[in-house]
Amino acid sequence: MADQKATNVTWHDHQVTKEQRQKLNGHKGAVLWFTGLSGCGKSTIANAVDTMLHGRGIHTFVLDGDNIRMGLNKNLGFSPEDRTENIRRIGEVSKLFCDGATIVSTAFISPYKADRDIVRALMPKGEFIEIYVNASLETCEARDPKGLYKKARAGQIKGFTGIDAPYEAPEAPELVLDSDKFGVEDLAKQVIAYLEKSGFLSA
Amino acid sequence: MADQKATNVTWHDHQVTKEQRQKLNGHKGAVLWFTGLSGCGKSTIANAVDTMLHGRGIHTFVLDGDNIRMGLNKNLGFSPEDRTENIRRIGEVSKLFCDGATIVSTAFISPYKADRDIVRALMPKGEFIEIYVNASLETCEARDPKGLYKKARAGQIKGFTGIDAPYEAPEAPELVLDSDKFGVEDLAKQVIAYLEKSGFLSA
Numbered sequence: 001m002a003d004q005k006a007t008n009v010t011w012h013d014h015q016v017t018k019e020q021r022q023k024l025n026g027h028k029g030a031v032l033w034f035t036g037l038s039g040c041g042k043s044t045i046a047n048a049v050d051t052m053l054h055g056r057g058i059h060t061f062v063l064d065g066d067n068i069r070m071g072l073n074k075n076l077g078f079s080p081e082d083r084t085e086n087i088r089r090i091g092e093v094s095k096l097f098c099d100g101a102t103i104v105s106t107a108f109i110s111p112y113k114a115d116r117d118i119v120r121a122l123m124p125k126g127e128f129i130e131i132y133v134n135a136s137l138e139t140c141e142a143r144d145p146k147g148l149y150k151k152a153r154a155g156q157i158k159g160f161t162g163i164d165a166p167y168e169a170p171e172a173p174e175l176v177l178d179s180d181k182f183g184v185e186d187l188a189k190q191v192i193a194y195l196e197k198s199g200f201l202s203a
Numbered sequence: 204m205a206d207q208k209a210t211n212v213t214w215h216d217h218q219v220t221k222e223q224r225q226k227l228n229g230h231k232g233a234v235l236w237f238t239g240l241s242g243c244g245k246s247t248i249a250n251a252v253d254t255m256l257h258g259r260g261i262h263t264f265v266l267d268g269d270n271i272r273m274g275l276n277k278n279l280g281f282s283p284e285d286r287t288e289n290i291r292r293i294g295e296v297s298k299l300f301c302d303g304a305t306i307v308s309t310a311f312i313s314p315y316k317a318d319r320d321i322v323r324a325l326m327p328k329g330e331f332i333e334i335y336v337n338a339s340l341e342t343c344e345a346r347d348p349k350g351l352y353k354k355a356r357a358g359q360i361k362g363f364t365g366i367d368a369p370y371e372a373p374e375a376p377e378l379v380l381d382s383d384k385f386g387v388e389d390l391a392k393q394v395i396a397y398l399e400k401s402g403f404l405s406a
Contacts (some may be wrong), residue, residue: 015250015255015265024260047218054219057227059262061303062218071325072295075288085278092275093296100264102303122274 021101025059029098031116031123032105032191034171035116036133037162038148039140041179041187045133046105048188053103058201061097063090064107078159082168084115091119098127101199113168126198131191132170135179137162224304228262230402234326235308235394238319238373239336240365241351242343244382244390244406248336249308251391260318261404264300266293267310281362287318294322301330306403314364316371331400334394335373338382340365 016155022028032049034042042066053060069076073089076082087110097104109201110116133178140162152160159165170176175194177187216267225231235252237245246267256263266321272279276292279285290313299306313319323331344352362368373379378397380390398404 016253016263020257024257024262027285050219054223054227057226059224059303060219062297063299067299067302071298072292089275089292093299095274096266096270096296097303099270099304100262100300102274134401154333 005086018099018101021099021169022203025101026203027058027101027103028203029101029127030103030195030200031094031098031119031128032103032131033094033110033116033128034105034107034131034133035110035173036179037135037137037140037167038109038160039116039143040133040143041177041184042109043107044184045179045187045191046107048184049191050105052188052192056201059101059144060103060105062105062107063093063097068093068108083112084118087101087112087115088118091122095120095122098123103195109161109167111165111167113170116170121144129175129194130171130173131175131177132141133177133179133187134169139180218364221302221304224302225406228304229406230261230306232304232330233302233306233398233403233406234297234322234323234331235306235368236297236313236319236331237308237310237334237336238313238376239382240338240340240343240370241312241363242346243336243338244387245312245336246310247387248380248390248394249310251392253308255391255395255400256398258406261306261356262304263306263308265308265310266296271296271311286315287321290315290318291321291385294325297322298325301326306398307349312364312370314368314370316373319373332378333373333376334378334380334395336374336382337372338379338389342383349350 021156034046036042046062050060050062068090073086076086090106090108094104094106116130132137148157148160151157161167175191177190179187237249239245249265253263255267271293276289279289290311293311294307297307297309319333347353351360351363354360355366364370378394380393382390
């Protein structure tokens with residue numbers, strides 16, 4: 001057994017580091033945390049950013065309602081406790097992707113400041129990039145892409161953010177995107193510019 | 204608003220697909236699910252495979268106790284329900300990494316067949332690769348790298364797999380690694396050979 005034990009030790013000493021994964025990918029990892037009201041454009045902008053980065057050979061991934069609420073978080077509802085646990089789990093998964101040198105975009109309302117701050121605290125400083133997609137309630141309600149505001153106004157959905165549940169806007173986000181004034185492509189380019197300026201797009 | 208809405212639609216049509224991520228990485232994603240008794244060598248072999256693949260330019264990640272039990276699953280204990288939820292969440296996260304064209308290795312005892320089968324069912328056929336790291340209880344207990352068997356025998360740990368909790372060996376795993384007979388490097392090479400043969404290492 002002595003030989004094999006020695007081998008074990010050698011291998012344990014050679015785990016692949018975060019820096020080595022960054023070197024392979026040619027860039028750093030980051031968490032682009034898009035937050036804002038339903039209909040503000042979070043998911044659309046996140047996917048636009050993801051598409052632009054992918055086109056430049058950057059390794060990316062998107063976490064959104066489609067792949068989280070139906071999978072990892074399918075056993076969570078919309079109570080305050082469940083919303084907090086929802087965001088916590090998404091934060092932990094984002095951290096794993098970030099450790100793997102991936103630029104991960106998340107698109108969740110994430111209405112509570114305390115929950116977003118918990119996620120920020122998980123990451124090394126600078127890797128959590130809070131992006132407030134700022135659109136007026138009027139704009140979001142006029143868009144109403146899934147008809148959810150109509151249902152919330154009719155009382156068919158309870159606890160809907162912006163109607164009968166609060167949205168706590170970020171106080172010091174890394175980026176604010178004005179979704180009332182600019183189109184998706186312009187806003188996505190603002191995010192890319194931030195990543196370039198901050199050195200994330202090289203290893 | 205009409206212009207912007209049109210832009211939204213365009214972008215939604217251009218989400219990055221799994222196939223595009225595979226093309227960028229130059230290989231497919233897969234889940235290498237290492238299962239076996241405590242001390243059988245799961246984590247050591249998983250890290251050896253990860254290091255070998257990384258050295259060949261393959262995009263990889265390891266999920267293990269260090270980054271899961273302290274993070275995503277820190278609110279879970281060791282009751283049967285919590286063990287099941289532990290494995291379910293790890294399965295869902297593995298699937299996300301796999302969708303991102305990463306070869307992810309997981310190193311958890313995962314003693315229950317039903318739990319492993321739930322994870323298998325999450326993935327498209329072929330992407331879940333169950334790897335039974337087979338070492339006799341005698342070997343594992345002699346290694347006892349964390350001194351856990353000693354504590355379990357002394358009754359200081361309850362519900363310890365192999366001592367007073369069952370380990371259900373896989374009935375039809377994709378790979379069986381004989382950890383009593385072979386060293387870490389040999390076993391890791393057997394995993395790489397499986398991935399090559401099965402076409403995972405090209406896009």
